[in-house]
Amino acid sequence: MHTSLPLAAGLGLRLPHIREVIDSRPAVAWFEVHPENYFGGGANLAALRRVRADYPLSLHGVGMGLGSAVGLDAGHLARFRDLIDALEPASISEHLCWNRTGEECYNDLLPLPYSAAALDFMVEQLGRAQDVLGRPLLIENLSSYVSLVDDAIPEGEFLAELSRRSGCGLLLDLNNLHVNEHNLGRSAHAALAALPLQAVGEIHIAGFEERDDGLWLDTHGTPVREAVWDLLDAALARFGPLPVLLERDTKLPPLADLLQETSRAQAALDRLGVRP
Amino acid sequence: MxxxxxxxxxxxxxxxxxxxxxxxxxxxxxxxxxxxxxxxxxxxxxxxxxxxxxxxxxxxxxxxxxxxxxxxxxxxxxxxxxxxxxxxxxxxxxxxxxxxPFLADAARLDWLCHLAYYAEDNPPFDLPRLASVPAEQHGSLHFQLAPSVSLLRSPWPVASLWLAHQPEGGDFPSPDQGGEMALAWRNPHNRVQVRRLMPADHAFLAACARQLPLAEALECAMDEDMEFDFGLSLQQWLHDQVIVDFNESPST
Structure with missing residues:
Protein backbone atom coordinates (compact mmCIF):
# COMPACT_ATOMS: atom_id res chain seq x y z
CA MET A 1 0.00 0.00 0.00
CA HIS A 2 1.18 3.48 -0.83
CA THR A 3 -0.91 5.28 1.81
CA SER A 4 -2.48 4.63 5.18
CA LEU A 5 -5.64 6.57 4.33
CA PRO A 6 -8.89 4.85 5.30
CA LEU A 7 -10.74 3.08 2.47
CA ALA A 8 -13.48 5.66 2.78
CA ALA A 9 -14.70 8.97 1.38
CA GLY A 10 -12.70 12.10 2.24
CA LEU A 11 -13.07 15.78 1.44
CA GLY A 12 -10.69 18.37 0.02
CA LEU A 13 -10.47 20.98 2.79
CA ARG A 14 -10.04 24.61 1.73
CA LEU A 15 -9.04 27.47 4.00
CA PRO A 16 -12.51 29.13 4.17
CA HIS A 17 -13.92 25.95 5.77
CA ILE A 18 -11.13 25.06 8.17
CA ARG A 19 -12.52 26.97 11.19
CA GLU A 20 -15.91 25.29 10.80
CA VAL A 21 -14.27 21.86 10.59
CA ILE A 22 -12.29 22.49 13.79
CA ASP A 23 -15.37 23.73 15.62
CA SER A 24 -17.94 21.20 14.38
CA ARG A 25 -15.79 18.10 13.70
CA PRO A 26 -17.99 16.77 10.91
CA ALA A 27 -18.26 13.03 10.27
CA VAL A 28 -15.75 12.76 7.40
CA ALA A 29 -13.25 9.90 7.29
CA TRP A 30 -10.27 12.06 6.23
CA PHE A 31 -9.25 15.39 4.73
CA GLU A 32 -6.86 16.42 1.98
CA VAL A 33 -5.19 19.85 1.64
CA HIS A 34 -2.80 21.64 -0.69
CA PRO A 35 0.50 21.81 1.24
CA GLU A 36 1.54 25.11 -0.38
CA ASN A 37 -1.09 26.94 1.71
CA TYR A 38 0.66 25.77 4.89
CA PHE A 39 4.31 26.43 4.03
CA GLY A 40 6.00 28.54 6.71
CA GLY A 41 4.08 28.92 9.97
CA GLY A 42 1.32 30.96 11.50
CA ALA A 43 -2.46 30.67 11.60
CA ASN A 44 -2.91 28.30 8.64
CA LEU A 45 -0.48 25.73 9.99
CA ALA A 46 -1.83 26.06 13.53
CA ALA A 47 -5.36 25.37 12.23
CA LEU A 48 -4.18 22.41 10.16
CA ARG A 49 -2.44 20.89 13.18
CA ARG A 50 -5.81 20.94 14.96
CA VAL A 51 -7.50 19.22 12.00
CA ARG A 52 -4.70 16.66 11.91
CA ALA A 53 -5.27 15.87 15.60
CA ASP A 54 -8.78 14.63 14.73
CA TYR A 55 -8.52 13.24 11.18
CA PRO A 56 -6.17 11.34 8.86
CA LEU A 57 -4.63 13.85 6.48
CA SER A 58 -3.41 13.80 2.88
CA LEU A 59 -1.01 16.44 1.49
CA HIS A 60 -1.77 16.94 -2.20
CA GLY A 61 0.83 19.18 -3.82
CA VAL A 62 0.05 21.42 -6.77
CA GLY A 63 3.33 23.33 -7.12
CA MET A 64 6.21 20.87 -7.46
CA GLY A 65 6.23 20.66 -11.25
CA LEU A 66 8.02 17.30 -11.11
CA GLY A 67 8.41 17.03 -14.88
CA SER A 68 10.00 20.45 -15.42
CA ALA A 69 13.07 19.93 -17.63
CA VAL A 70 15.03 22.50 -15.56
CA GLY A 71 14.90 20.08 -12.64
CA LEU A 72 13.41 20.06 -9.16
CA ASP A 73 12.98 23.18 -7.01
CA ALA A 74 15.04 22.23 -3.94
CA GLY A 75 13.50 24.95 -1.77
CA HIS A 76 9.97 23.86 -2.60
CA LEU A 77 10.80 20.22 -1.86
CA ALA A 78 12.40 21.19 1.46
CA ARG A 79 9.27 23.09 2.52
CA PHE A 80 7.12 20.11 1.55
CA ARG A 81 9.39 17.87 3.60
CA ASP A 82 9.14 20.19 6.62
CA LEU A 83 5.36 19.95 6.45
CA ILE A 84 5.50 16.15 6.22
CA ASP A 85 7.69 16.10 9.32
CA ALA A 86 5.32 18.45 11.16
CA LEU A 87 2.07 16.65 10.28
CA GLU A 88 2.95 13.01 9.57
CA PRO A 89 0.24 12.73 6.89
CA ALA A 90 -1.33 9.42 5.88
CA SER A 91 -0.58 10.18 2.23
CA ILE A 92 1.39 12.58 0.03
CA SER A 93 0.70 13.18 -3.64
CA GLU A 94 1.55 15.34 -6.65
CA HIS A 95 0.76 15.55 -10.36
CA LEU A 96 2.14 14.16 -13.59
CA CYS A 97 3.04 17.61 -14.90
CA TRP A 98 5.60 20.36 -15.28
CA ASN A 99 5.33 24.04 -14.35
CA ARG A 100 8.65 25.84 -14.92
CA THR A 101 11.23 26.82 -17.48
CA GLY A 102 14.49 28.50 -16.47
CA GLU A 103 12.81 31.89 -16.79
CA GLU A 104 9.32 31.48 -15.44
CA CYS A 105 6.99 29.40 -13.31
CA TYR A 106 3.47 29.01 -14.72
CA ASN A 107 1.71 27.94 -11.50
CA ASP A 108 -0.45 25.53 -13.43
CA LEU A 109 -0.44 21.81 -14.14
CA LEU A 110 1.09 21.63 -17.63
CA PRO A 111 1.00 18.32 -19.52
CA LEU A 112 4.07 16.29 -20.40
CA PRO A 113 4.34 14.50 -23.72
CA TYR A 114 3.54 10.80 -23.36
CA SER A 115 6.86 9.80 -24.90
CA ALA A 116 9.55 7.31 -23.89
CA ALA A 117 11.96 10.18 -23.18
CA ALA A 118 9.47 11.97 -20.92
CA LEU A 119 8.80 8.71 -19.10
CA ASP A 120 12.54 8.18 -18.45
CA PHE A 121 12.86 11.75 -17.20
CA MET A 122 9.81 11.51 -14.90
CA VAL A 123 11.09 8.26 -13.38
CA GLU A 124 14.40 9.98 -12.61
CA GLN A 125 12.83 13.14 -11.12
CA LEU A 126 10.31 11.18 -9.13
CA GLY A 127 13.09 9.07 -7.66
CA ARG A 128 14.93 12.22 -6.52
CA ALA A 129 11.78 13.79 -5.09
CA GLN A 130 10.81 10.64 -3.19
CA ASP A 131 14.34 10.47 -1.75
CA VAL A 132 14.04 14.02 -0.41
CA LEU A 133 10.50 13.52 0.89
CA GLY A 134 11.45 10.21 2.47
CA ARG A 135 8.47 8.24 1.19
CA PRO A 136 6.64 7.34 -2.04
CA LEU A 137 4.26 9.79 -3.67
CA LEU A 138 0.96 9.14 -5.33
CA ILE A 139 1.02 10.69 -8.80
CA GLU A 140 -2.18 12.05 -10.32
CA ASN A 141 -3.18 11.82 -13.97
CA LEU A 142 -3.83 15.27 -15.45
CA SER A 143 -6.68 16.93 -17.20
CA SER A 144 -5.16 18.36 -20.33
CA TYR A 145 -6.40 20.97 -22.77
CA VAL A 146 -3.95 20.08 -25.53
CA SER A 147 -2.38 16.99 -27.10
CA LEU A 148 1.30 17.20 -27.89
CA VAL A 149 2.79 16.23 -31.23
CA ASP A 150 5.20 13.94 -29.32
CA ASP A 151 2.44 11.88 -27.66
CA ALA A 152 3.14 8.22 -28.44
CA ILE A 153 2.15 6.15 -25.40
CA PRO A 154 -1.49 5.87 -24.23
CA GLU A 155 -2.08 7.65 -20.92
CA GLY A 156 -2.96 4.55 -18.91
CA GLU A 157 0.15 2.70 -20.07
CA PHE A 158 2.35 5.71 -19.33
CA LEU A 159 1.02 5.85 -15.76
CA ALA A 160 1.34 2.08 -15.28
CA GLU A 161 4.97 2.17 -16.43
CA LEU A 162 5.75 5.22 -14.29
CA SER A 163 4.43 3.43 -11.21
CA ARG A 164 6.28 0.20 -11.98
CA ARG A 165 9.64 1.91 -12.54
CA SER A 166 9.58 4.63 -9.87
CA GLY A 167 7.71 2.86 -7.09
CA CYS A 168 5.15 5.66 -6.91
CA GLY A 169 1.48 4.95 -6.42
CA LEU A 170 -1.20 6.41 -8.66
CA LEU A 171 -3.86 8.92 -7.74
CA LEU A 172 -6.61 8.24 -10.23
CA ASP A 173 -8.59 11.39 -11.02
CA LEU A 174 -11.81 10.27 -12.70
CA ASN A 175 -12.99 13.77 -13.58
CA ASN A 176 -9.71 14.32 -15.42
CA LEU A 177 -10.25 11.13 -17.45
CA HIS A 178 -13.77 12.33 -18.26
CA VAL A 179 -12.60 15.82 -19.26
CA ASN A 180 -9.81 14.38 -21.43
CA GLU A 181 -12.25 12.08 -23.17
CA HIS A 182 -14.32 15.11 -24.20
CA ASN A 183 -11.46 17.50 -24.98
CA LEU A 184 -8.97 15.11 -26.54
CA GLY A 185 -10.92 11.98 -27.44
CA ARG A 186 -8.99 9.74 -25.03
CA SER A 187 -11.08 6.85 -23.73
CA ALA A 188 -11.58 6.98 -19.95
CA HIS A 189 -12.45 3.28 -19.78
CA ALA A 190 -9.35 2.34 -21.77
CA ALA A 191 -7.24 4.25 -19.23
CA LEU A 192 -8.93 2.45 -16.34
CA ALA A 193 -8.31 -0.89 -17.99
CA ALA A 194 -4.60 -0.13 -18.51
CA LEU A 195 -3.84 0.67 -14.85
CA PRO A 196 -2.43 -2.15 -12.72
CA LEU A 197 -4.73 -3.11 -9.84
CA GLN A 198 -2.18 -2.63 -7.05
CA ALA A 199 -0.84 0.72 -8.23
CA VAL A 200 -3.87 2.88 -7.52
CA GLY A 201 -3.82 4.31 -3.98
CA GLU A 202 -6.52 7.00 -4.14
CA ILE A 203 -9.35 8.24 -6.34
CA HIS A 204 -10.35 11.87 -6.98
CA ILE A 205 -13.76 13.05 -8.11
CA ALA A 206 -14.68 16.65 -8.94
CA GLY A 207 -16.68 18.85 -11.29
CA PHE A 208 -15.76 20.84 -14.39
CA GLU A 209 -17.14 23.80 -16.34
CA GLU A 210 -17.77 24.36 -20.06
CA ARG A 211 -16.09 27.20 -21.93
CA ASP A 212 -18.08 29.03 -24.62
CA ASP A 213 -16.23 27.21 -27.42
CA GLY A 214 -17.05 23.78 -25.95
CA LEU A 215 -13.72 23.13 -24.19
CA TRP A 216 -14.26 21.58 -20.75
CA LEU A 217 -12.27 23.30 -17.99
CA ASP A 218 -11.20 21.32 -14.94
CA THR A 219 -12.11 24.09 -12.50
CA HIS A 220 -13.42 21.98 -9.61
CA GLY A 221 -16.13 24.62 -9.56
CA THR A 222 -19.32 22.50 -9.75
CA PRO A 223 -20.73 19.34 -8.15
CA VAL A 224 -19.52 16.01 -9.57
CA ARG A 225 -21.28 15.13 -12.87
CA GLU A 226 -23.33 11.96 -13.23
CA ALA A 227 -20.91 10.53 -15.80
CA VAL A 228 -18.11 10.79 -13.20
CA TRP A 229 -20.22 9.08 -10.55
CA ASP A 230 -20.67 6.27 -13.09
CA LEU A 231 -16.90 6.17 -13.61
CA LEU A 232 -16.48 5.91 -9.84
CA ASP A 233 -18.64 2.80 -9.75
CA ALA A 234 -16.63 1.35 -12.65
CA ALA A 235 -13.30 2.17 -10.97
CA LEU A 236 -14.33 0.72 -7.60
CA ALA A 237 -15.58 -2.41 -9.36
CA ARG A 238 -12.16 -2.81 -10.98
CA PHE A 239 -9.78 -1.71 -8.21
CA GLY A 240 -11.81 -2.58 -5.13
CA PRO A 241 -12.29 -0.22 -2.17
CA LEU A 242 -10.00 2.84 -2.14
CA PRO A 243 -9.84 6.22 -0.43
CA VAL A 244 -12.13 8.45 -2.54
CA LEU A 245 -11.75 12.23 -2.36
CA LEU A 246 -14.21 14.94 -3.34
CA GLU A 247 -12.40 18.04 -4.60
CA ARG A 248 -13.92 21.50 -4.78
CA ASP A 249 -11.63 24.51 -5.32
CA THR A 250 -13.69 27.32 -6.83
CA LYS A 251 -17.21 28.68 -6.25
CA LEU A 252 -16.99 27.06 -2.80
CA PRO A 253 -20.47 26.19 -1.47
CA PRO A 254 -21.25 25.85 2.26
CA LEU A 255 -19.38 23.00 3.97
CA ALA A 256 -22.69 21.19 4.56
CA ASP A 257 -23.21 20.85 0.78
CA LEU A 258 -19.78 19.28 0.35
CA LEU A 259 -20.39 16.89 3.25
CA GLN A 260 -23.61 15.81 1.55
CA GLU A 261 -21.77 15.19 -1.72
CA THR A 262 -19.00 13.32 0.11
CA SER A 263 -21.60 11.01 1.61
CA ARG A 264 -22.63 9.98 -1.92
CA ALA A 265 -19.05 8.81 -2.50
CA GLN A 266 -19.22 6.90 0.76
CA ALA A 267 -22.45 5.30 -0.43
CA ALA A 268 -20.64 4.09 -3.56
CA LEU A 269 -18.01 2.48 -1.32
CA ASP A 270 -20.67 1.04 0.95
CA ARG A 271 -22.26 -0.72 -2.01
CA LEU A 272 -19.01 -2.73 -2.22
CA GLY A 273 -19.59 -3.85 1.36
CA VAL A 274 -16.81 -1.69 2.89
CA ARG A 275 -17.11 0.29 6.11
CA PRO A 276 -14.69 3.10 7.07
CA MET B 1 11.95 16.83 -29.51
CA PRO B 101 0.57 58.98 -4.25
CA PHE B 102 0.62 56.83 -1.08
CA LEU B 103 -0.60 53.66 -2.87
CA ALA B 104 2.88 52.22 -3.39
CA ASP B 105 3.70 52.55 0.31
CA ALA B 106 0.35 51.00 1.24
CA ALA B 107 1.42 48.11 -1.01
CA ARG B 108 4.77 47.86 0.76
CA LEU B 109 3.00 47.46 4.08
CA ASP B 110 0.53 44.93 2.61
CA TRP B 111 3.49 42.83 1.43
CA LEU B 112 5.22 42.96 4.82
CA CYS B 113 1.97 41.80 6.44
CA HIS B 114 1.72 39.00 3.86
CA LEU B 115 5.27 37.90 4.72
CA ALA B 116 4.40 38.06 8.42
CA TYR B 117 1.34 35.85 7.85
CA TYR B 118 3.44 33.03 6.35
CA ALA B 119 6.64 33.58 8.39
CA GLU B 120 8.11 30.63 10.27
CA ASP B 121 6.87 29.95 13.78
CA ASN B 122 9.25 30.70 16.65
CA PRO B 123 9.51 29.43 20.23
CA PRO B 124 8.53 32.00 22.91
CA PHE B 125 11.17 34.15 24.60
CA ASP B 126 13.12 32.32 27.31
CA LEU B 127 12.81 34.77 30.24
CA PRO B 128 14.54 32.57 32.84
CA ARG B 129 17.55 32.33 30.53
CA LEU B 130 17.71 36.14 30.34
CA ALA B 131 17.41 36.39 34.12
CA SER B 132 20.45 34.15 34.48
CA VAL B 133 22.69 36.56 32.51
CA PRO B 134 24.68 38.80 34.89
CA ALA B 135 23.62 42.46 34.61
CA GLU B 136 27.09 43.64 33.57
CA GLN B 137 26.84 41.46 30.43
CA HIS B 138 23.44 42.83 29.28
CA GLY B 139 24.99 45.53 27.12
CA SER B 140 26.64 42.95 24.87
CA LEU B 141 23.49 40.86 24.27
CA HIS B 142 22.00 40.74 20.78
CA PHE B 143 18.20 40.74 20.84
CA GLN B 144 16.56 38.75 18.01
CA LEU B 145 13.37 39.87 16.29
CA ALA B 146 10.68 37.32 15.39
CA PRO B 147 10.85 35.92 11.82
CA SER B 148 7.57 37.75 11.12
CA VAL B 149 8.89 41.23 12.04
CA SER B 150 9.35 43.98 9.43
CA LEU B 151 9.89 47.71 9.80
CA LEU B 152 8.76 50.34 7.31
CA ARG B 153 9.55 54.04 7.20
CA SER B 154 7.24 56.01 4.92
CA PRO B 155 6.61 59.66 4.06
CA TRP B 156 2.89 58.76 4.37
CA PRO B 157 0.81 57.76 7.41
CA VAL B 158 0.84 54.08 6.37
CA ALA B 159 0.36 52.54 9.82
CA SER B 160 -2.69 54.74 10.52
CA LEU B 161 -4.00 53.91 7.05
CA TRP B 162 -3.66 50.17 7.70
CA LEU B 163 -5.34 50.46 11.10
CA ALA B 164 -8.23 52.42 9.56
CA HIS B 165 -8.95 49.41 7.32
CA GLN B 166 -9.22 46.91 10.19
CA PRO B 167 -12.57 45.70 11.56
CA GLU B 168 -11.93 47.43 14.89
CA GLY B 169 -11.58 50.67 12.95
CA GLY B 170 -9.38 53.65 13.62
CA ASP B 171 -9.78 57.06 12.04
CA PHE B 172 -8.93 57.42 8.38
CA PRO B 173 -5.76 59.54 8.29
CA SER B 174 -5.33 62.61 6.15
CA PRO B 175 -2.66 61.64 3.60
CA ASP B 176 -0.71 64.86 4.21
CA GLN B 177 -0.58 64.55 8.00
CA GLY B 178 3.03 63.40 7.74
CA GLY B 179 5.14 60.27 7.55
CA GLU B 180 5.10 57.30 9.91
CA MET B 181 7.27 54.41 10.95
CA ALA B 182 5.43 51.10 11.05
CA LEU B 183 6.04 47.75 12.69
CA ALA B 184 4.40 44.71 11.05
CA TRP B 185 4.49 41.32 12.77
CA ARG B 186 2.43 38.34 13.91
CA ASN B 187 1.32 38.37 17.53
CA PRO B 188 1.14 35.38 19.94
CA HIS B 189 -2.40 34.68 18.70
CA ASN B 190 -1.10 34.31 15.14
CA ARG B 191 -2.75 37.56 14.05
CA VAL B 192 -0.83 39.93 11.82
CA GLN B 193 -0.62 43.35 13.44
CA VAL B 194 0.65 46.76 12.46
CA ARG B 195 1.71 49.36 15.01
CA ARG B 196 2.84 52.93 14.54
CA LEU B 197 6.30 53.34 16.08
CA MET B 198 7.87 56.34 17.78
CA PRO B 199 11.27 57.21 16.28
CA ALA B 200 13.20 55.83 19.26
CA ASP B 201 11.33 52.50 19.15
CA HIS B 202 11.98 52.26 15.43
CA ALA B 203 15.67 53.06 15.91
CA PHE B 204 16.02 50.40 18.60
CA LEU B 205 14.30 47.63 16.61
CA ALA B 206 16.18 48.58 13.43
CA ALA B 207 19.43 48.28 15.39
CA CYS B 208 18.39 44.82 16.61
CA ALA B 209 17.60 43.84 13.02
CA ARG B 210 21.17 44.93 12.12
CA GLN B 211 22.49 42.63 14.88
CA LEU B 212 23.84 45.50 17.01
CA PRO B 213 24.37 44.68 20.69
CA LEU B 214 21.98 46.11 23.28
CA ALA B 215 24.31 48.94 24.34
CA GLU B 216 24.58 50.25 20.78
CA ALA B 217 20.88 49.73 20.06
CA LEU B 218 20.09 51.82 23.14
CA GLU B 219 22.40 54.57 21.86
CA CYS B 220 20.51 54.58 18.54
CA ALA B 221 17.22 54.96 20.43
CA MET B 222 18.55 57.71 22.74
CA ASP B 223 19.82 59.63 19.70
CA GLU B 224 16.15 59.91 18.69
CA ASP B 225 14.69 60.52 22.15
CA MET B 226 16.66 61.09 25.37
CA GLU B 227 13.54 60.08 27.32
CA PHE B 228 13.29 56.63 25.65
CA ASP B 229 11.84 54.23 28.24
CA PHE B 230 13.60 51.00 27.35
CA GLY B 231 12.05 48.95 30.17
CA LEU B 232 8.50 49.77 29.11
CA SER B 233 9.14 49.15 25.39
CA LEU B 234 10.98 45.88 26.03
CA GLN B 235 8.18 44.60 28.21
CA GLN B 236 5.68 45.21 25.43
CA TRP B 237 7.88 43.68 22.70
CA LEU B 238 8.44 40.53 24.76
CA HIS B 239 4.72 40.28 25.53
CA ASP B 240 3.80 40.73 21.84
CA GLN B 241 6.56 38.37 20.63
CA VAL B 242 8.28 41.06 18.60
CA ILE B 243 11.57 40.17 20.31
CA VAL B 244 11.77 36.40 20.68
CA ASP B 245 15.35 35.50 21.55
CA PHE B 246 18.80 36.81 22.41
CA ASN B 247 22.33 35.72 21.61
CA GLU B 248 25.63 36.51 23.23
CA SER B 249 27.15 37.16 19.79
CA PRO B 250 25.64 38.38 16.50
CA SER B 251 23.64 35.67 14.74
CA THR B 252 24.40 34.96 11.11
Missing amino acids: KLDELQRRFAQALHDAAAAQALFGASAHGASAYANNTLFNRADALAEAYPIVRQLVGDDFFGGMARAYARATPSRSGDLNRYGDGFAEFIRDFPPAQDI
Missing part, protein backbone atom coordinates in the same frame (compact mmCIF):
# COMPACT_ATOMS: atom_id res chain seq x y z
CA LYS B 2 14.01 17.28 -26.35
CA LEU B 3 11.94 17.94 -23.26
CA ASP B 4 13.51 21.30 -22.44
CA GLU B 5 12.94 22.51 -26.00
CA LEU B 6 9.36 21.27 -25.93
CA GLN B 7 8.68 23.10 -22.67
CA ARG B 8 10.18 26.34 -24.01
CA ARG B 9 7.99 26.03 -27.11
CA PHE B 10 4.98 25.25 -24.91
CA ALA B 11 5.61 28.45 -22.94
CA GLN B 12 5.84 30.40 -26.20
CA ALA B 13 2.65 28.78 -27.49
CA LEU B 14 0.67 30.28 -24.60
CA HIS B 15 0.86 33.64 -26.40
CA ASP B 16 1.61 32.69 -30.01
CA ALA B 17 -1.07 31.03 -32.15
CA ALA B 18 1.38 29.76 -34.79
CA ALA B 19 3.58 28.14 -32.15
CA ALA B 20 0.48 26.58 -30.58
CA GLN B 21 -0.62 25.18 -33.93
CA ALA B 22 2.81 23.62 -34.51
CA LEU B 23 2.99 22.00 -31.08
CA PHE B 24 -0.64 21.10 -30.35
CA GLY B 25 -2.11 20.55 -33.83
CA ALA B 26 -5.90 20.19 -33.78
CA SER B 27 -6.02 20.84 -30.02
CA ALA B 28 -4.31 24.26 -30.30
CA HIS B 29 -7.42 26.14 -29.14
CA GLY B 30 -6.83 24.64 -25.68
CA ALA B 31 -3.62 26.66 -25.21
CA SER B 32 -5.60 29.75 -24.26
CA ALA B 33 -6.92 27.91 -21.18
CA TYR B 34 -3.35 27.74 -19.83
CA ALA B 35 -2.61 31.38 -20.69
CA ASN B 36 -5.79 32.36 -18.88
CA ASN B 37 -5.07 30.21 -15.81
CA THR B 38 -1.56 31.59 -15.51
CA LEU B 39 -2.73 35.19 -15.68
CA PHE B 40 -5.65 34.86 -13.29
CA ASN B 41 -3.82 32.64 -10.79
CA ARG B 42 -1.21 35.38 -10.44
CA ALA B 43 -3.80 38.17 -10.24
CA ASP B 44 -5.73 36.21 -7.59
CA ALA B 45 -2.53 35.74 -5.59
CA LEU B 46 -1.97 39.52 -5.66
CA ALA B 47 -5.54 40.15 -4.50
CA GLU B 48 -4.87 37.91 -1.49
CA ALA B 49 -1.55 39.53 -0.68
CA TYR B 50 -2.60 43.18 -1.11
CA PRO B 51 -5.94 43.64 0.68
CA ILE B 52 -5.45 47.31 1.65
CA VAL B 53 -4.45 48.33 -1.88
CA ARG B 54 -7.49 46.45 -3.19
CA GLN B 55 -9.81 48.28 -0.79
CA LEU B 56 -8.23 51.64 -1.64
CA VAL B 57 -8.72 51.32 -5.42
CA GLY B 58 -11.68 48.92 -5.70
CA ASP B 59 -11.85 45.45 -7.25
CA ASP B 60 -12.05 46.53 -10.90
CA PHE B 61 -9.07 48.89 -10.82
CA PHE B 62 -7.11 46.39 -8.73
CA GLY B 63 -7.85 43.55 -11.16
CA GLY B 64 -6.62 45.58 -14.13
CA MET B 65 -3.47 46.65 -12.31
CA ALA B 66 -2.82 43.12 -11.03
CA ARG B 67 -3.17 41.61 -14.52
CA ALA B 68 -0.84 44.29 -15.93
CA TYR B 69 1.75 43.30 -13.30
CA ALA B 70 1.13 39.58 -13.92
CA ARG B 71 1.73 39.99 -17.66
CA ALA B 72 4.99 41.85 -17.04
CA THR B 73 6.34 39.84 -14.12
CA PRO B 74 7.15 36.14 -14.21
CA SER B 75 6.46 33.97 -11.19
CA ARG B 76 9.58 32.17 -9.91
CA SER B 77 8.06 29.67 -7.50
CA GLY B 78 5.49 26.91 -7.59
CA ASP B 79 4.14 28.49 -4.40
CA LEU B 80 1.98 31.44 -5.46
CA ASN B 81 2.13 32.90 -1.96
CA ARG B 82 5.65 33.95 -2.90
CA TYR B 83 4.46 35.87 -5.97
CA GLY B 84 4.18 39.66 -5.98
CA ASP B 85 7.18 41.05 -4.10
CA GLY B 86 7.72 43.74 -6.77
CA PHE B 87 4.12 44.97 -6.89
CA ALA B 88 4.80 48.13 -4.84
CA GLU B 89 7.49 49.30 -7.27
CA PHE B 90 5.18 48.50 -10.18
CA ILE B 91 2.40 50.58 -8.59
CA ARG B 92 4.81 53.48 -8.02
CA ASP B 93 5.46 53.60 -11.78
CA PHE B 94 1.96 52.60 -12.99
CA PRO B 95 0.56 55.74 -14.68
CA PRO B 96 -3.15 55.16 -13.84
CA ALA B 97 -2.26 54.88 -10.11
CA GLN B 98 -0.56 58.27 -9.86
CA ASP B 99 -3.70 59.90 -8.39
CA ILE B 100 -3.02 58.06 -5.12
